[in-house]
Amino acid sequence: MTVLTSALDPNDPEYRANREAMLVKLAELDAEHAKAVEGGGEKYVARHRGRGKLLARERIELLLDPDTPFLELSPLAAWGSEYTVGASLVTGIGVVEGVECLITANDPTVRGGASNPWSLRKALRANDIALANRLPCISLVESGGADLPSQKEIFIPGGAIFRDLTRLSAAGVPTVAVVFGNSTAGGAYIPGMSDHVIMVKERAKVFLGGPPLVKMATGEESDDDSLGGAEMHARVSGLADHFAVDEQDALRQARRVVARLNHRKAHTDPGPAEPPKYDTEELLGIVPGDLKSPFDPREVIARIVDASDFDEFKPLYGTSLTTGWAALHGYPVGILANARGVLFSEESQKAAQFIQLANQRDIPLLFLHNTTGYMVGREYEQGGIIKHGAMMINAVSNSKVPHLSVLLGASYGAGHYGMCGRAYDPRFLFAWPSAKSAVMGPQQLAGVLSIVARQSAAAKGQPYDEEADAALRAMVEQQIESESLPMFLSGRLYDDGVIDPRDTRTALGLCLSAIHTARYEGARGGFGVFRM
Numbered sequence: 108m109t110v111l112t113s114a115l116d117p118n119d120p121e122y123r124a125n126r127e128a129m130l131v132k133l134a135e136l137d138a139e140h141a142k143a144v145e146g147g148g149e150k151y152v153a154r155h156r157g158r159g160k161l162l163a164r165e166r167i168e169l170l171l172d173p174d175t176p177f178l179e180l181s182p183l184a185a186w187g188s189e190y191t192v193g194a195s196l197v198t199g200i201g202v203v204e205g206v207e208c209l210i211t212a213n214d215p216t217v218r219g220g221a222s223n224p225w226s227l228r229k230a231l232r233a234n235d236i237a238l239a240n241r242l243p244c245i246s247l248v249e250s251g252g253a254d255l256p257s258q259k260e261i262f263i264p265g266g267a268i269f270r271d272l273t274r275l276s277a278a279g280v281p282t283v284a285v286v287f288g289n290s291t292a293g294g295a296y297i298p299g300m301s302d303h304v305i306m307v308k309e310r311a312k313v314f315l316g317g318p319p320l321v322k323m324a325t326g327e328e329s330d331d332d333s334l335g336g337a338e339m340h341a342r343v344s345g346l347a348d349h350f351a352v353d354e355q356d357a358l359r360q361a362r363r364v365v366a367r368l369n370h371r372k373a374h375t376d377p378g379p380a381e382p383p384k385y386d387t388e389e390l391l392g393i394v395p396g397d398l399k400s401p402f403d404p405r406e407v408i409a410r411i412v413d414a415s416d417f418d419e420f421k422p423l424y425g426t427s428l429t430t431g432w433a434a435l436h437g438y439p440v441g442i443l444a445n446a447r448g449v450l451f452s453e454e455s456q457k458a459a460q461f462i463q464l465a466n467q468r469d470i471p472l473l474f475l476h477n478t479t480g481y482m483v484g485r486e487y488e489q490g491g492i493i494k495h496g497a498m499m500i501n502a503v504s505n506s507k508v509p510h511l512s513v514l515l516g517a518s519y520g521a522g523h524y525g526m527c528g529r530a531y532d533p534r535f536l537f538a539w540p541s542a543k544s545a546v547m548g549p550q551q552l553a554g555v556l557s558i559v560a561r562q563s564a565a566a567k568g569q570p571y572d573e574e575a576d577a578a579l580r581a582m583v584e585q586q587i588e589s590e591s592l593p594m595f596l597s598g599r600l601y602d603d604g605v606i607d608p609r610d611t612r613t614a615l616g617l618c619l620s621a622i623h624t625a626r627y628e629g630a631r632g633g634f635g636v637f638r639m
């Protein structure tokens with residue numbers, strides 16, 4: 108029998124304490140998500156509605172097939188910055204006429220939908236997802252273009268938005284722009300570079316320069332409609348392929364465009380799968396509030412994979428890392444999960460072998476993070492921990508099967524890299540509210556700084572101020588702690604979202620389905636030189 112057993116006891120005080128701690132974090136997360144949904148706030152939402160317009164999320168809802176899920180991505184973008192949470196852009200994956208699409212929608216209630224540096228990162232991330240997974244891209248456009256005060260951060264790198272649209276098109280990934288309002292200056296290249304364009308009557312404004320700019324440039328007197336209205340573009344310039352009488356009509360026409368794309372998935376849908384044998388609700392009580400206490404990731408695996416069925420690979424070797432095979436919503440996956448925080452040489456070699464096996468068999472990999480990094484100390488350095496860790500990082504870097512990462516607990520140091528952190532291009536990366544990620548733990552980092560400062564003072568023959576040291580340590584610890592938290596990291600687009608643990612199976616299932624739109628093949632060779 109390969110069905111996992113569980114030692115979790117919902118009546119255990121430890122379980123209850125873990126659950127309580129997680130519920131507190133989830134409540135905080137809900138409050139931040141609510142800010143993204145609020146957009147520009149009551150005043151701007153009321154003004155937008157008063158103009159007879161739909162909100163960004165309402166447009167998405169009407170675009171999608173009824174009763175199908177929308178996997179919103181990076182809803183906390185810009186968190187902790189001077190910009191509104193959500194970064195005036197909604198992005199995500201949803202189903203339109205049976206086709207999984209990558210959808211982006213400007214939020215015109217936030218500074219006229221203008222793009223700030225975080226909106227740009229979010230839009231570029233959405234384009235990467237569309238390209239890697241061959242998802243048709245639908246842009247619901249209404250934006251004041253570049254956020255003018257921060258133009259220096261976005262004007263030059265922002266060109267990539269338009270480059271991506273045409274590269275998607277060149278790769279055979281369809282692009283559709285639906286223009287609901289302003290789409291001027293650089294923004295005009297969103298419809299300009301898209302395969303299919305729909306514009307809303309009397310609402311769409313698509314021109315390189317508005318009337319004041321034209322007057323300044325050439326002295327010509329003009330108006331919005333003759334420069335860039337939907338009617339003009341549909342009848343005269345030919346930029347609009349479809350003329351919509353209102354927003355609902357535009358969304359209906361967008362659905363018809365997608366219905367006729369003939370966009371086929373590379374892999375067939377595996378059909379219904381058996382749910383896990385254990386209650387997903389119990390995922391709330393596994394990770395301890397204090398990440399120093401270990402937890403068994405098999406308890407997580409048992410609650411996310413089909414039928415809780417898991418064939419463990421090398422269970423007796425390198426036991427700080429659990430590896431094994433399972434299926435998730437019918438898709439085969441190889442799972443690497445940190446069992447105790449530290450990665451030793453054995454774990455690293457086991458991981459490298461497991462990743463090669465998954466590549467030989469074309470099986471996607473799922474990384475479940477709870478690591479404090481690779482083991483340090485004389486014995487381990489002499490045992491070759493660097494070359495063994497490098498072997499694991501080599502395998503992760505050159506692996507060609509799709510990767511998914513979920514930060515459950517700690518994700519520190521090079522352990523974050525070996526477990527396919529953001530820089531290693533997982534197709535999707537999510538964090539639980541319990542996650543923490545940084546170069547090392549806050550106490551360790553503050554302690555290292557203090558030792559270095561003490562040695563520096565001693566080298567100069569200066570006395571060491573113990574009081575100042577204690578204050579500095581406390582300050583650094585607090586700073587690193589706050590910068591390690593998932594909302595902060597999500598704000599910087601280092602993940603695709605912070606998710607409720609109970610949604611893990613659903614989110615990963617949606618991702619795996621999206622991933623299987625594109626063909627993929629594991630690396631049969633092509634790894635770098637493995638140091639043995």
Ligand code: COA
Nearest residue numbers: 217218219221250251252253254255256289291292293294
């Ligand atoms: N950069 C920074 N802030 C912007 C902005 C931009 N590109 N566009 C709009 N905003 C701000 C406005 O200053 C306003 O702020 P406030 O409410 O604090 O005064 C808020 O967003 C809403 O703008 P408003 O003009 O009241 O909204 P609107 O819905 O009536 O009009 C636009 C929206 C986009 C048509 C209009 O704001 C506009 O033309 N903006 C400039 C467009 C432009 O030239 N962009 C440069 C392109 S590269």
